[in-house]
Amino acid sequence: MTDPAAATADIDFPPLAQQERMVEAILFASGQPLSVRDLAARLPAGCDPADALAGLRRIYAGRGVVLERIGDGYAFRTAPDLSFLMQTETVEQRRLSRAAIETLAIIAYHQPVTRAEIEEIRGVAVSRGTLDQLIEMEWVRIGRRRMTPGRPATFVVTETFLDHFGLESARDLPGLAELRAAGLLESRPPVEGLHMPLALPEGDDDVGASEPGDDLFEDE
Amino acid sequence: MTDPAAATADIDFPPLAQQERMVEAILFASGQPLSVRDLAARLPAGCDPADALAGLRRIYAGRGVVLERIGDGYAFRTAPDLSFLMQTETVEQRRLSRAAIETLAIIAYHQPVTRAEIEEIRGVAVSRGTLDQLIEMEWVRIGRRRMTPGRPATFVVTETFLDHFGLESARDLPGLAELRAAGLLESRPPVEGLHMPLALPEGDDDVGASEPGDDLFEDE
Amino acid sequence: MTERNPVARAASDIPYLRPVHGPASDADSVAHRRAEEALIVDVDGYEGPLDLLLTLARVQKVDLMKISVLHLAEQYLAFIEQARSLRIELAADYLVMAAWLAFLKSRLLLPPDPEAEGPSAEEMAAHLAFQLERLAAMRQAAAQLMGRDRLGISRFQRGSPETVAKKRRTEWQAGLIDLMRAYARLKTRDEFRPYAFDRQDVFTMEQALDRLRALIGYAGDWTDLSDFLPDGWASRGARRRSATAATFAASLELARQGRIEIRQPGPFAPISFRRKPVTDQP
Numbered sequence: 177m178t179d180p181a182a183a184t185a186d187i188d189f190p191p192l193a194q195q196e197r198m199v200e201a202i203l204f205a206s207g208q209p210l211s212v213r214d215l216a217a218r219l220p221a222g223c224d225p226a227d228a229l230a231g232l233r234r235i236y237a238g239r240g241v242v243l244e245r246i247g248d249g250y251a252f253r254t255a256p257d258l259s260f261l262m263q264t265e266t267v268e269q270r271r272l273s274r275a276a277i278e279t280l281a282i283i284a285y286h287q288p289v290t291r292a293e294i295e296e297i298r299g300v301a302v303s304r305g306t307l308d309q310l311i312e313m314e315w316v317r318i319g320r321r322r323m324t325p326g327r328p329a330t331f332v333v334t335e336t337f338l339d340h341f342g343l344e345s346a347r348d349l350p351g352l353a354e355l356r357a358a359g360l361l362e363s364r365p366p367v368e369g370l371h372m373p374l375a376l377p378e379g380d381d382d383v384g385a386s387e388p389g390d391d392l393f394e395d396e
Numbered sequence: 397m398t399d400p401a402a403a404t405a406d407i408d409f410p411p412l413a414q415q416e417r418m419v420e421a422i423l424f425a426s427g428q429p430l431s432v433r434d435l436a437a438r439l440p441a442g443c444d445p446a447d448a449l450a451g452l453r454r455i456y457a458g459r460g461v462v463l464e465r466i467g468d469g470y471a472f473r474t475a476p477d478l479s480f481l482m483q484t485e486t487v488e489q490r491r492l493s494r495a496a497i498e499t500l501a502i503i504a505y506h507q508p509v510t511r512a513e514i515e516e517i518r519g520v521a522v523s524r525g526t527l528d529q530l531i532e533m534e535w536v537r538i539g540r541r542r543m544t545p546g547r548p549a550t551f552v553v554t555e556t557f558l559d560h561f562g563l564e565s566a567r568d569l570p571g572l573a574e575l576r577a578a579g580l581l582e583s584r585p586p587v588e589g590l591h592m593p594l595a596l597p598e599g600d601d602d603v604g605a606s607e608p609g610d611d612l613f614e615d616e
Numbered sequence: 617m618t619e620r621n622p623v624a625r626a627a628s629d630i631p632y633l634r635p636v637h638g639p640a641s642d643a644d645s646v647a648h649r650r651a652e653e654a655l656i657v658d659v660d661g662y663e664g665p666l667d668l669l670l671t672l673a674r675v676q677k678v679d680l681m682k683i684s685v686l687h688l689a690e691q692y693l694a695f696i697e698q699a700r701s702l703r704i705e706l707a708a709d710y711l712v713m714a715a716w717l718a719f720l721k722s723r724l725l726l727p728p729d730p731e732a733e734g735p736s737a738e739e740m741a742a743h744l745a746f747q748l749e750r751l752a753a754m755r756q757a758a759a760q761l762m763g764r765d766r767l768g769i770s771r772f773q774r775g776s777p778e779t780v781a782k783k784r785r786t787e788w789q790a791g792l793i794d795l796m797r798a799y800a801r802l803k804t805r806d807e808f809r810p811y812a813f814d815r816q817d818v819f820t821m822e823q824a825l826d827r828l829r830a831l832i833g834y835a836g837d838w839t840d841l842s843d844f845l846p847d848g849w850a851s852r853g854a855r856r857r858s859a860t861a862a863t864f865a866a867s868l869e870l871a872r873q874g875r876i877e878i879r880q881p882g883p884f885a886p887i888s889f890r891r892k893p894v895t896d897q898p
Contacts, residue, residue, distance in 0.1 A: 200460030201478040205778035240420030254421040254772040256765035265425045267768035281758035299666025340767045350760040360753045425772035483781035501799035
């Protein structure tokens, strides 16, 4: 659509400047990120949101409001350096427990990750409430089942998570490359007979029969 | 504050471009229009929201989003010419009611036809809603008045109707003989001396109640 | 960033370590007392033995990669001893970990047994070090994550998002066939029969009933069934059979209704009807 010859040949398509205005209007009006597909569905037929988005990103670079890419979506967000002006807008954040924050980080860096793997990393059973809270906040969702015995469910982070933490994609997590290089993101199954005892989280009533040292002495 | 000399003299005041960014971000994140006084209260000391607002108005002139003055306040709004983008249309496919399709058929086959004639053919009063629906769909329109007492309006089918049904003209509608040949009319002319139906026409509510064998086996 | 971040605090110092002014206050040297206090812990503050181990490892003040697992195991066991002497109640998993570390410690101190199966003591120690390093890394990552420019704290979405009006358009489905069917239905309503099993030689029971109802009034005395057969149906085989059967069936219905009486002297004998005498009616 950017080819001038094509543009003149097909006068039905709005010119790029007009398409930029349209994408700008739609994204400005929306609180949530919109994907290229969402935008295309709202634009007149023949528009190419990708070109318009690229143009808008340039226009808004360095402004008080910037066009952010969030996963598959795009959204306008205020520039982070102006947060000091926003006391009245600051949303009271729900207080997350240390367990919830750690669990979130483990899911983000190790995704897709099973509950057993989260527990193995933290050395503590994951309470159902912690995962429920993260899922309810729409930061975490259930991913595909792992193709291993028992077909356990995995957990992954969502686009809402990326939006909240200002990440274009899960690949942009801070320190991800270093952690991977250090081998700290490998799923290294514990050597046989080497399971650490798993502590029960406090006040958790739904942890099943697995006693902390269940498999500790089983080889002995 | 717009005097360049003053701006350089007082380096504590953010430059105008920065003030514009600030006002832009504040207005973007605000739930309601903000007045110059509101803005001044949120900006660092020494800022002049009026100048920043004027600058922003220029920046946003002709864009998909415009800076609007609403009473005493300012707010970003979708450009008026793009308001059509602020709606999504979903198409729902529905079948016409029996009354509508029958009325339409009568109009198509008998046009121009008055309401009284439609009712006579259908044997049922035609509801206003049915005709209104057909007119709103642009399949039927009101034709000339009939030159009879009361000068009743007539109904005819439209070009849109012909387009939809792929007809060149209403005269192209197949006749009864063709319908019969196509197997659409399943009945045959009554056999002489024997027009007792063996079965009640199913689903037909117009059939009189007094059938000979009405109470025939109902006690058993 | 005004938010108090427990992970950030965990990364920077040793949380949950609280001096307890308990019975161990008879210690003389300040250093000794400090060391003791450092070990006397609000056990509830730890999220399990691994968390405690990580905290103890930080006391070693070395890179986790170079940590001495043997030393760590000794520290842990000393902590457990201390807690026991102070009668601090420890959850079972802390004791299980203590047993496991005691086992690991003995394996590390003994010369390796070439006959032994399973992982060597060094492998077990390396894995424990890996687990501690990984947990520390995840805590660090969590702190970094929470320190980002978060939505609603540092970055903001549009404060007054405009609503998108949802318009529903109905597309009516009707084909020429529907139209023709509707018209055909109307035009042939009077003769409309969805199913017609027409046979010339069938006299229906409804017809027979009608005929019998009309004629029975005149049959004050026994009258043979064959006399009720309509003209043109009494002679030929198929028509006569149909009319006879229909008339007989109709007579049974009228008899059931109490309007006629039926008589047959014997098997295969002629059947005759008469109107039910009025005197017999209730």
